[in-house]
Amino acid sequence: MQGPLRHVKPPWAPSSLTYFPGRPSVRRVWGVSPSASERKKVLILGVGWGGFRLARDLDKRQFDVSVVSPRNHFLFTPLLPSTTVGTLEFRCVQEPVRTIRGVHYHQAQATAIDVHHRQVHCLDVYRHYGSGKLVFQLPYDHLVIAVGTKSSTFGVPGLQSREEQFSPTGTSKDNVFFLKQLEHARSIRHRIIECFERASSPFVTEAERTRLLTFVVVGGGPTSIEFTSELCDFIRHDVSQWYSDLKHSQKIIVIEAGKHLLGNFDSSLSDYVETTLAKRQVTLLTNQVVKEVKDVSVVLDDGTEIPFGVCVWSTGNGALEFVKNLPLPLSQDHRIKVDETLQVLNHPHVYAIGDCAVNEDKPLAMLAQVANQQGGHLASCLNRDEALAFQYKFMGAMASLGTFNAVVDLNGPKFKGIVAFLTWRSAYWTMMVSVVNKILIPMFWFKSFFFGRDTSKF
Amino acid sequence: MQGPLRHVKPPWAPSSLTYFPGRPSVRRVWGVSPSASERKKVLILGVGWGGFRLARDLDKRQFDVSVVSPRNHFLFTPLLPSTTVGTLEFRCVQEPVRTIRGVHYHQAQATAIDVHHRQVHCLDVYRHYGSGKLVFQLPYDHLVIAVGTKSSTFGVPGLQSREEQFSPTGTSKDNVFFLKQLEHARSIRHRIIECFERASSPFVTEAERTRLLTFVVVGGGPTSIEFTSELCDFIRHDVSQWYSDLKHSQKIIVIEAGKHLLGNFDSSLSDYVETTLAKRQVTLLTNQVVKEVKDVSVVLDDGTEIPFGVCVWSTGNGALEFVKNLPLPLSQDHRIKVDETLQVLNHPHVYAIGDCAVNEDKPLAMLAQVANQQGGHLASCLNRDEALAFQYKFMGAMASLGTFNAVVDLNGPKFKGIVAFLTWRSAYWTMMVSVVNKILIPMFWFKSFFFGRDTSKF
Structure with missing residues (x-):
């Protein structure tokens, strides 16, 4: 087991495929997904609000869906600040990607897109023993870029x-x-x-x-x-x-x-x-x-x-290096330019949603609700094989001010204090994806309120 | 803030105290606890089964209790294996030391004991900005060594x-x-x-x-x-x-x-x-x-x-370096020799309990229940100012075999299967220290059973 691992060409790899050389310290493998089938391949990069919603809503009988993300879970970002002091526990504000049935998940980082050959180059997040990191390519019929941004x-x-x-x-x-x-x-x-x-x-x-x-x-x-x-x-x-x-x-x-x-x-x-x-x-x-x-x-x-x-x-938020280097039309602040159907300009079958995308005619803020609605919209368009314009519906802006206080701006009605607080909590509770988190979250709210937060460090 | 911090002699430090030079990379401070009072000082090293029980049971009106441990929580060790796959969550099998009222807690490592001057040398666990690690001494009237062992x-x-x-x-x-x-x-x-x-x-x-x-x-x-x-x-x-x-x-x-x-x-x-x-x-x-x-x-x-x-x-288990270097009588396997009252041989006012101690006339296994009973015994002896012989009461041995299966050996009656499993769960549930963990633990058992374990990694 100590020597370098063999470089295998998997039995299902058609010999006509190009061989990707990779970086010197990197393992080379043949570029094809074993899940190849008659269904159209949808490849989603990222599992944030946009990517996760899309992966969930796509019709798996029509599409062979693969997801690439270095993070193996979807994060419910609005509740993240509550976990920094232990009001909520970390695991109850996320959902593992694998809880979406019928999706192939690759824990890897997309490094480049080859629009010409319709494939994405990926780099494994783990360093393999006796060899470097694995490089592989995944083919697509439809590609959706939903990688988000990084902190600026x-x-x-x-x-x-x-x-x-x-x-x-x-x-x-x-x-x-x-x-x-x-x-x-x-x-x-x-x-x-x-x-x-x-x-x-x-x-x-x-x-x-x-x-x-x-x-x-x-x-x-x-x-x-x-x-x-x-x-x-x-x-x-x-x-x-x-x-x-x-x-x-x-x-x-x-x-x-x-x-x-x-x-x-x-x-x-x-x-x-x-x-x-x-x-x-x-x-x-x-x-x-x-x-x-x-x-x-x-x-x-x-x-x-x-x-x-x-x-x-x-x-x-600022753009990821991956996005900055894409061979796609980018706006001045390095967001991928899309049309009103969320398709990347001049690139049929390539879509971008969420924070990393912008329709310059109708620019939208970088918000969870935008990404989430775009994911849902694109899924329904792909499922029905039609291209409709995306209509953003502003659901309101909210910020919690701790126990029993918040501000809520519903694009007209505005609340503050305990009413806003209850709106905030019930809105996010309703949006939780899984039953188990719908049970755990109120339980932790109750626990922090009555028994305090835990102060151990390990 | 960039230069080295000042070396302060705190206002409450009596000038007669020795000045501890410390190591070159280490900050020097005056060796006295600010909590000095008329009450006798009990200093406990370690917050395992023995130390935590003792700290909790000691009468704080009689004693000024200080605890030194690099770990700021007590760990309920029998449930630790359940946390490795997410059957239980980490935080519900521990209790912060600070939940014991009226105890001074120092997050530090004891490095040496000066029996002659009745003080313990401690090293802070954190490296301070612009200076090294803090070295300080804590005085005692009664010292209890409950530092446990390390894996061998x-x-x-x-x-x-x-x-x-x-x-x-x-x-x-x-x-x-x-x-x-x-x-x-x-x-x-x-x-x-x-x-x-x-x-x-x-x-x-x-x-x-x-x-x-x-x-x-x-x-x-x-x-x-x-x-x-x-x-x-x-x-x-x-x-x-x-x-x-x-x-x-x-x-x-x-x-x-x-x-x-x-x-x-x-x-x-x-x-x-x-x-x-x-x-x-x-x-x-x-x-x-x-x-x-x-x-x-x-x-x-x-x-x-x-x-x-x-x-x-x-x-x-094997002995810690700290114990091996103590100027106290040690057994061949580097456990501190104590008499039947748990006092270290020939060292009045110094006690040792748990895995790091041994009474060679009546050696006991390294078990949580031994340490726990010794902590309770020593607390009651100190509270009543008397020296009684420690009597170990074997409570039984248990091991879980996962959901609905276990083995229990009660020194006579023996169970296996579901009866043993229920005995195992209810015994440990009863032993949990805090109300909140008594609520959380069954909740997580329920959650893992009905909704499975979480597979996210972050």
Whole structure:
């Protein structure tokens, strides 16, 4: 078993297929899927809101559906901030891809698209013993690109994205975190508890204790606000109980480049959010830009340096390298240009949905509901073999402010406080995919409310 | 914040105290606990079965209790194997140390004991920014050593323990796992899913697929048997559903040096276990010793080489380096010699309980129930200021064989099958410390039984 593995040509590989040379450190295999059949092959890249919905809704009797994604689960992103402090547990906000029946799943990263030969080059996520990573190609009749985006750092010095290489924090630093994947949420949770454990030692200096308990949140969008609110809840209900000496020592600072938090919401709601957070002793620094990220501090445009224990960076989305290098028409911000039927311009049989796609005549925000509706629309078009224009239906914008508080903007009616909170919880509860998560999530809400959040780190 | 931190002498540090120089890369602080008071100081090292019970039962009005442990939670070890495949979730088999009211907890590692000055030298588990790790001393009036043991490798070439340095697998290899801590269980769970994901690729060779799906368990004690049974359940109920092509490809091999599995149990029960596992296609290699552990295979004494995807190593316990270096009387196998009152021989005010202690006149097995009873006994003796002989009461031995099957040996009556299974579950359910875990655990049992186990990896 110690030598390099054999390079096999599988028995079902037609000899006419091209042999893909791959990179030097990489295993080479013949490029064809063993699931080849009479049904048309639909290949979906990504299992976010768009890809997962599409894979689920496609008619498997008509189509031979394959999914490629380095992540083997769909993540219910709106509930991700709740997992950073243990209000919800990680596993109840995701669904394994394999729970979709009749789909071939490949845990791999798409590296390039060969539009001419209608195939996608993929790279296995695992390094194989005695050989490199596996490279293989998957053929398609219809290709759907739903790979999403990565967190953007806007080129701030000192901070690089490591999202494409799977770092536990998502960034190049171990105390600065993106909040886009479950591994980021888990790292944040561990780090928050670590900071309280360290700060509780009677042997650290006051300056160090102050630094450890300073939580900096960069960005003023819904993810930042929800994380900040969850952190406030955690400190108010749990830290006060288990680290009682520290309950008034922490400092939460939200830094936003724009004039207001939740810039996309109605101004009455964003005012409400700002007042609510200010009441909870959160420092709001609006109209402030982070100029540099150092090892344990951020530097603002005006030169102020803020030392921190934890920094959560959630400022927006940028294109993946994979998308930037595609031989497809791209917009200026590197999104794939599609027409109103979601087909990539001038590329029949290639579609793009979600954050990585844009119809420049009718540009839409990068939202879960857009991707989800596009996935559903494309599935129904493919199932019925017709090309209809996609119509986006705005379902409202929501942000939780922790226990018993939220803001909801339903494109007309606006709520805040407990009514909004109940709307938020019931809306997301309804949208959960599996029965088991529909049971688990209220159970964890109940548990956190009555018994508090767990503070173990392992 | 970038320079080294100041070396502070805290205001409450009496000037007469010695100044501990520490190692060169290490911060120096004054050695005293800020919680100093008129109450006698009890210092407990470790939060396993013995230390946690003692910390909980001690009368906090009489004693100023401090706990030192690198792990900030107590682990309910008998349920640990259930978490390796997701029958139970990690957080429901542990209790944070801080849930014990009125105890000072230090997340640190004890490095040495100064019996003469009645203080313990500790090393912080975290590396501080701009300086090294914090070294500090904690004084005591009564010291209780309850640090337990580490997994033993019996010096097998190719395998070293990394338990004292917190490796995620516990060993020097990333596909060979101990099963003693939550991080080991989590690594095993990730690795098992990784093996199935990799093996499900149509592009791996048959030899590689066979290797990936070979699970080797070294050791025939209760932990090994319970892990093996959980793995069988996982394959039968979950793999068959989500990786249906692979359901008959896996191979589970248990290697035991002795003549029988569960050597300490009554022979009728160990026969039953062997028959049950054999029926589930588990290969039992008894009377076999592992001679060497290679990167992806184990070599047996007779030269047979078995390639594996996952190897779980659970062969017994060995002494920690900390214990080996103590200036206290040690037995030949490096356990601390105590008298019948659990006091260390010739060392008044120093006690040792659990796996790291031995009364050579009446040696006891390294069992959770021994440590737990010793913790309770010592607490009641200290509370009442008397020294009574410890009497061990054997409560029975149990091992689960997965859903609806177990063996129970109650020192007289013996059960197997569903009666034993119900005894096993209700016994452990009764022993759970917190209300929330008493609710969560049956809920997860119910969930795994009706909805299966989750196969996501993140």
